[in-house]
Amino acid sequence: MSSDSTLQCYNRGCGQKYDPATNKDDSCRHHPGEPFFHDAYKGWTCCNKKYTDFTEFLNTKGCSLSKHSNVKPPEPEKPVDVDIPDTEVIEVKPVVKSALERPSLDSALVLMKPQIAPSLLNSINSASVTTENANTDPNAIPLGTICKNGGCGEEYKGPTTNDTTCIHHSGVPIFHEGLKFWSCCQKRTTDFNAFLNQVGCVQGVHLWKKEEGDKSVDCRWDFHQTGTHVVVSVYAKQYCPYKSTVKLNPIRLVINLFFPQQDNGFFNLDIELRGIINIKASQVSMFGTKVEIKLKKAEPGNWSRLEVPKTNKQKTNNTIKNQLVDNITPKVEAVDLDDL
Structure with a gap:
């Protein structure tokens, strides 16, 4: 059968072309979810x-x-805009x-x-056993390793x-207002399966291991607060x-996380807190998926934000020499769709 008779499979995670004459019950490996x-x-x-x-x-x-399927899955529903009536009263509390x-x-x-947490200790013990039994040759590439180049x-x-x-x-993958695309390409779609199957835009050599250099690890972090505490989660x-x-000191939070399984990578966060805290009444908890710092406010009330803006920080010699202030805030992908 000629190649013109082949069909594109739209099952999520498959992305292959198939011959309908040889399409069996176990021909397609995909994600039903x-x-x-x-x-x-x-x-x-x-x-x-x-x-x-x-x-x-x-x-x-x-x-x-x-079996393979050439039927596209339904696209997710777009969010419905809700009009807020002009008569709604918004309460603004003074700081x-x-x-x-x-x-x-x-x-x-x-x-x-x-x-x-016990779950974190168990994961460390499991990782230690795996490391001991693994091939220690730094140049060896295990069979089945997936190319690290996107797409x-x-x-x-x-x-x-x-x-x-x-x-x-x-480029890097971008998800913005329901659209999915690569920063290096002009093609945008709302269909995740079409995004996965989008052919790359450049040719080169395979990348089996990430390049060494900056070993900083990019961790997402955020915070929430109550009347008595501020909780920071990394x-x-x-x-x-x-x-x-x-x-901690009364107005400063310094976090340093070490990742031995990621080429001894690290995550650093050093911020000047917007309010004052009680160190003795504050707590730190380490879980398998996050680090949680529960900061006790020295006086009750609402903080307008977690940290003092960098432009208002007191630039001491110690801060300038020892902290990389440009890399300590969460990175947010901001894409201007009008430029694409």
Whole structure:
């Protein structure tokens, strides 16, 4: 049968072309569920695995077998705009100025003793066993390793795989207002399956291991507050609690997380707090998926924001020499669609 008779399979996670004459009940490996993106994690509703690396998520093999299908799955419904009536009353509460004298930013930092969850300890023990049994050759590429270039998906099957061309996307994936696209391409879509199957825009060589250099790990973090506490959460996995630290002074929070399984990577966060805290009444908890710092407010009330804007910080010599202030705030992808 000629290639013109082949059809495109639209089952999520498949992306192959098939011959209807040879389409069997187990020809297609795909994901019957929907993709989800939540708290920096990516995964499929039909699987139990979650990922922080987008390329690893894209290369996740399907969990179900069935026949190929050339019927496109329905697109998700677009959110409905709700008109807010002009008569709605919005209550604006004034920010009460602190009655306490603000301490110095250079006050001595106190090393907090964290509460380590059993789930985190179990994951560390499992990782230690895996590391001991793994091949220690730093140049060895395990068979089945997926190319790290976005949109490629090629598996390493031996040295001959390096002779194949890597067709990939040079940019990063963007999800904005229901649209899905690559920053390096003009093509945008609302269909996630079409986004996954979009052919790369550049050719090159396969990347089996991430390039070494800056070993900083990008962790998402946020906060919420009550009348008495501010809770800061850093979402991270596979960090070492014994080599990770959280330090406090009355108006400063310093977090250092160490990732031994990510080439000894690190995450640093150093901010000047908007309000004043009680260090002795504050707590640090380390879980398998996040670090949670519960800061006790020195006086009740609402903080207008968590941190003092950088432009208003007192630039001490110690801060300038020891902190990389340009890399400590969460990174948010902002895309102007009019320029695309």
